[in-house]
Amino acid sequence: MRNYQICTNCVMDTSDSAIVFDEKGICDHCKNYYDNTLPSWHTDERGMHELTIMVDKIKKEGEGKDFDCIIGMSGGIDSSFLVYIAKEQLGLRPLVFHVDAGWNSQIAVNNIERIVDKLGLDLYTHVIDWEEMKDLQLSFFKSGVPHIDTPQDHAFFATMYNFASKYNVKYILTGANYSTECVRNPVEWMYYQSDSIQLKDIHKKFGTKPLKQYPITKILWHKIYLPYIKGIKVIRPLNNVPYIKQEAMKLLKEKFGWQPYPQKHFESRFTKFYESYWLPKKFGYDVRRVQYSSLILTNQMTREEAIEKLKHPPYDDETIHQDFEFIANKLGITNEELASYFNAPNKTYKDYASQESIYKVGAKMLKWLGIERAGKR
Template sequence: MVSHDGYRICSNCVMDTTDSKITFDENGVCDHCRDFKENVLPVWHTDERGRADLDKLVAKIKQDGKGRDFDCIIGMSGGADSSYLLHVAVKDYGLRPLVFHVDGGWNSQIAVNNINVMIDKLDLDLFTEVINWEEMKAFQLAYFRSGLPNIDVPQDHAFIATLYNFAEKYNVKYILNGGNISTEVVRNPLEWLYYGTDMRQIRAICKLYCDMPLKTYPFSSVFRHKILLRYFRNVRVVKPLNYFPYIKSQAMQFLQDEYGWEPYPQKHFESRFTRFYEGYWLPKKFGFDTRKVQFSSLILTGQMTREEALNKLKLPAIPEEDASHDFEYVATKLGITVDELQKYFEQPNKCYKDYPNQEFIYNFGAKFLKMIGVERSIKR
């Protein structure tokens, strides 16, 4: 059913017309759901076939890693996916990962504790890359001033760039990634979260709004990590959680029991900034609630009912009293007044299309890789 103002929600998941490009069939089922059924399920194997494929892949990783200090790299955020991946890699498969963490200045105390308990109990070393705070702060303020939704680009890009920098520096050919179909099969629409590696747009934002040159911040173009490192340096990204049943609630319970790991109120809340950004800034300023994407993924993979999701969405991601505190905390940490942050909140909203971008390159690359069977296309 369509409301008088044109609002519509999927009859199967909880994606709705806040995704401006969403479409529905005659039964009210959205294209995210249809994409999952038609393009993902047929090629997603979590049974014996998936396990066998993972076993072969692990054997290859170990073989290629002989004589090296590490046979793979894992980025550690303290979140559930990366934490469970680390356990599986070390305990179940005996891999020797280089474990690294990017400190962008916004770690929650829970995240710090979760990283430490995992590293200590698995008897691993942790490599930490600390981003220059003055540059990070200037970069984040530039995105606030831009009016764009995805103000988390400075953190996201630092993580991606550092990941590939470590792979190149230590000559490690395999990057293990906690990304997974089970909890992420529905993707955030581009108008919500545009590509954080579009260097043309990043340069434009920095030129217009950044107060200082970013001399030490780690940048990496999509050409570098998607083409140069992947096809000329043979650096491969592997997502082991896609090869066996990954039920997030069970994984989190296991991590709590086995390691003393602590859960977060919501996915990505291991960062204080991301908590503010996804829990307050996006839904309040732009009307984009990333929980719809997260819950819809869980609905499609049988980990949540639609009714449960709808009930959770009736409540704000961050309670009002906490949101007020977070607003003040973010302003203070960025070195601006609450009034200035409020000014950014009230300024006109912009879309990634309002600034120079390389969307055509991403579209071409996705179509080409899908055509040759290298990557599966998931709707954004």
């Protein structure tokens, strides 16, 4: 056990057991941002020039096709703003791609429909087999690991990669960005969702149904084969343009009637329950520290504002019991069974088979090549 400490610059603290502080009390998350991310992150003319070159390639390769790229859309702020930017400012013809894992909030559904309809875009929705999804999510609850959102996240990008590979779509645009995500969740909080070895191991130990329809991707397939053999590229346009969260929300509200969420990622009712209640109450991991620290570093929130917000629980005391019951009912179990998983001993990703060594080597290579400047550690 180590003495409690909080960064003097952001709000990351020793709930991240791997955090390191310098003599001024500034954490390594901040150091990585200032040393690696900020110097090479350009949202001015340089960033726009890079993006323009890429957009020209996308348009040229998309000539004569129904669409020139695909954009994964959840209804959250990042993906919603990206769809607007792609169509209205960059002149692209994206196919809006949505994966329904069974947990969409009504607000998310409304947000997606409003933006797609008003921009005149086509929406492709892939629905994950619910019985398999439910069984896999219950497996993760039973496993005792903190990253119980893995089945949903894995399905999202596996489905999109499979679609791009099957139909030879060369460009996938994603809302991932440095502006609101320059600090990443520690790996002990949220282990790599794309690790198919761990996903299969947990399901093998705790699952009851075979995964016949559930989409599974493998790291070497989507990190090596797709980009370097098939030429499918993942583009992050929000890193090349000015992206201020509150300004983007204001624009989307005015143009589309877009509705905000209480917290980042709350477009999914499962993720809302997981990030606001399960993680902080069972494991002591409050993802708001990561989210607020990103906004502090990018000058969108003061440290004082973040500290004040963190004084209050991330979940609503009045409705958490309803949310708990909703999750249990949706998964086909009793409140008592869900509570038993909550009270069971905590486990980590290290308790199950994984490809952690491959991820560590890959992360070092991506940083060395300058491809990725923010990441888990």
